[in-house]
Amino acid sequence: MKRNVDRLSRHATSLGVTLRPHLKTIKSVDAARYVLENGNGPATVSTLAEAEVFARAGITDILYAVGISPDKLDRVVALHRQGCRLTVLLDCAAQAKAVAAASKTSGITIPAMIEIDSDGHRSGLTADDPALIEVGRILHEGGAELSGVLCHAGESYGAVGRTQQAICAEEERLAVVNSAAMLRKSGLPCPVVSVGSTPTAHAAQDLTDVTELRAGVYVFFDLVMAGIDVCDIGDIALSVLTTVIGHQAAKGWTICDAGWMAMSRDRGTANQRVDQGYGIVCDVAGTVIPGLIMIQANQEHGVIARRPDFGGAVPELPVGTRLRILPNHACATAAQHQRYHVIPETAGADLMTWARFGGW
Amino acid sequence: MKRNVDRLSRHATSLGVTLRPHLKTIKSVDAARYVLENGNGPATVSTLAEAEVFARAGITDILYAVGISPDKLDRVVALHRQGCRLTVLLDCAAQAKAVAAASKTSGITIPAMIEIDSDGHRSGLTADDPALIEVGRILHEGGAELSGVLCHAGESYGAVGRTQQAICAEEERLAVVNSAAMLRKSGLPCPVVSVGSTPTAHAAQDLTDVTELRAGVYVFFDLVMAGIDVCDIGDIALSVLTTVIGHQAAKGWTICDAGWMAMSRDRGTANQRVDQGYGIVCDVAGTVIPGLIMIQANQEHGVIARRPDFGGAVPELPVGTRLRILPNHACATAAQHQRYHVIPETAGADLMTWARFGGW
Structure with a gap:
């Protein structure tokens, strides 16, 4: 696990980007101490429950990388009031209006990223979608903070080998860099340009104009990642x-x-x-x-x-x-368990126990 | 949920057998109060963690229906010392020897059932396997309690419609009834003759010479059960x-x-x-x-x-x-959650919260 964490940390440094580890795989405050270079973050999460637990543990810079729904904004505001800068994600005007309204009502300028789609995998706007500027404007002029753009090249999980994954990484990079350029051309800010999936994070050779890199399952790796040559079976730490x-x-x-x-x-x-x-x-x-x-x-x-x-x-x-x-998939297998039994670095030392949490 | 519980309860009564609900689906002490007709049991579980939680909640007659391994016998003995009659399951001489040895060492006559295979689904001996008598003799003569025989017709999940499932139920019945006869012919006791899976439990028309019926997912039902006509989609309670x-x-x-x-x-x-x-x-x-x-x-x-x-x-x-x-599968979906939010029988009353547990 330490070797996996160090590997991506070095790669991010060599590419000149900030690594923002996705803690959805580990879901453990104990484990996060070994994953985050700085105990305060930055970090990525997939649920508000994760944001709340990690905020209580002292992480103050968290990206909630699943599209926000209006009913969750009270909990987002509460986290800001507790001193955690929680950034939300969205890709439509309805969400942007809700975030802008919650910013005005609460007096907290809620930071929001616009989700960009590079490969048709799931959510997000394409760089040439007119909604990109509309959403950006609603946030920026409505009292929220337009923090930037984010892409997750989920199709890279089906790309076998470093060459194919590097192509996905470049598509992911171009999608956000072009989106950032569109926003800036319209006079909107776009300080953060964020990419990442475990395959593209490892395969990326050039992240010019990108500011941060996200990945999650790299901490443990699994048979799916070994099956597409992101790691060897001997790297699987779970x-x-x-x-x-x-x-x-x-x-x-x-x-x-x-x-x-x-x-x-x-x-x-x-x-x-x-x-x-x-x-x-x-x-x-x-x-x-x-x-x-x-x-x-x-x-x-x-x-x-x-x-x-x-x-x-x-x-x-x-x-x-x-x-x-x-296991095939570390995120899914780890989620079936309440704790990790951890082999310490010092040979012969007792196993450590790291608690996991779940819920939403 | 109440309708589902009542339906199988009535069916078991009409067939003249004891219903021993499998609590692996619900994994909740709160939910068990609605599933068990008698708060003390009988009940079936799939892990020792379930046995321990339900024993603490006052259930005193529990069948652990997954093959026992020798390393778990200390926990089995501890449950007996706490007043819970926990029955274990096995299908080979090595397991029977370990249970007999633990009975002698502890001074507790550990009850054990022999698992019978009716359909090649998973574990168990066939009625004509000479190992059946060998295993029975090791238990009976070695200081354990030979409680009986058990079969789970797991292939019934692939049988569509009541007619096919009734055939599986009859195969399941014959497998245990014949095994019980083989044991008794060899001078061995076989008081309990146990069958069950949710499809066969509902489809069985005649359980002559069977003493108990087991099922678990019937409490909630799910799309898999609806897909083979064990229930309607409107019966799904989760x-x-x-x-x-x-x-x-x-x-x-x-x-x-x-x-x-x-x-x-x-x-x-x-x-x-x-x-x-x-x-x-x-x-x-x-x-x-x-x-x-x-x-x-x-x-x-x-x-x-x-x-x-x-x-x-x-x-x-x-x-x-x-x-x-x-959901497709209630056992799997429920396991992803820490609690149930329960609609009460009285219209307009507040939701109830039932805690779930997990682990081994």
Whole structure:
């Protein structure tokens, strides 16, 4: 985990941008201490509950990177009153009007970013959409703060290899840089130009005119990221510890006590080059056992079996054997658990426990 | 929810068997008060954490219906010492030996059921497997209590309609009844003969020689159960409340703030007759909006759009509109949340809050 955190931190520095880690993956104040270079932020979150917990823990610069709805603005204002500069995200006039109105009513100039779409993945305006200027003007002239533009190249999760991901990164960069230029040409401010997804953050070679970079799952990595060559399997820093509870010898099944409740239902590798089932099986020390994956999962049962194409020998795994499963998607798997059991840097030291939180 | 609970309760009574509700779906002491006819049990659980929480809440007859591993027996013994009769489940000699040894060491005669397989779904021995008698003998002669046999016809989730599910129910019944006969013929006791899955529990017409029935998801039901005709969509008692946060008009997308973190990644209807995406969209009052489903989900974003085959009109859903999403799989969706907000029976009364728990 430390190596993963250091890797992206160095890369952001080399590109001349501020790293604003997305804390939605870790959802843990204890873990955030190892992820943020400065305990006060900047940070990105995906829920107001995250913003509230991290604000209480002393993080004062938080971006809530999911489109704001008007009913949430009371909680946004409350966070500002508690000393947290919380920036909201939006992509339409209705949202901008609500943020402007809440700014006027509360007397707090709520900072807002406009979401830009580079790849049709999800939300956001394109740089040439006339709504961009309209939304910017509503914010800037209505009493809110137009902080800048933000893009998340979500389609990069389907881009295999550094070359393809670098193309996504450049599309992501151009989308926000062009949007910032449009706003400035119309006399509107655009101090922050923000990009990021774990694949594009690592692949980006040039972030000229970008000011900040966001990523989240890079802290732990997972099989989906390994499947598109953002990391190696050996970089995956999160696993689920499980125990063998039975066998169906005729089918070659070993049954363990980690089902989808422990792994999540995420099957993010299903459409990748190598389908990893519900995860890769390791021994208790974390060494991959060649040929074994979790082929199916019920609520509290995982079925471990040979990969369909594996012809080699696989070890006997008697009842009681402890194993580790590397997950498809760290955000989803971690969310199934209330705490992390953390191997400390000092060999032989006791495991640490980091609490997680959830909710909205 | 009350109607669902009453329906299966009446059916169990009519079949002359004891209902042992599976509390893995609700994972809530507050909810259990409405599910159990008797506050002391019987109940079924899927983790030792559930057994511990429900035992503290006064439930004294609990079946832990996931194969036991030797490392968990200390916690089993501790629950017995606290006054909870916890029955474990197993299907091999190694487990039986460990339970027998723990019984001798602790001085507590640990009750154990032997898991029987009727359909190749997951764990268990077939009625004609010589291991059945071996395992029974190890328990009975080794100091544990051979409580009986148990079967879960998990393949019934793939059986569409009452007729097919009744066939699964009869296979499930025959598997345990035949296994009980084999044990008794060998001079071994088999007082409890337990069957159950939500589809077979509802479809069973005759449970001669069976003593108890188990089911869990029937309390809430979900789209997977509706998709195989175990319930109607109007019986689904669990929904996720969400708010519209944006649109991509050109694609016909409405974006809401319930993503897979709120819905779970469960896509259990993907291979059913009607793929419901990540769920069916209702208005805030719970009335289905024809033609709209959640077609995709990111961590905190849901994309709502027309079903591919729907040609009718769909309503405008402005930013701020509140909606309810009916889930594919109630166990998985409920597990993403820390509490239920419960509509009381008395119209106009305040919502109740029922806490959930998780962990192992």
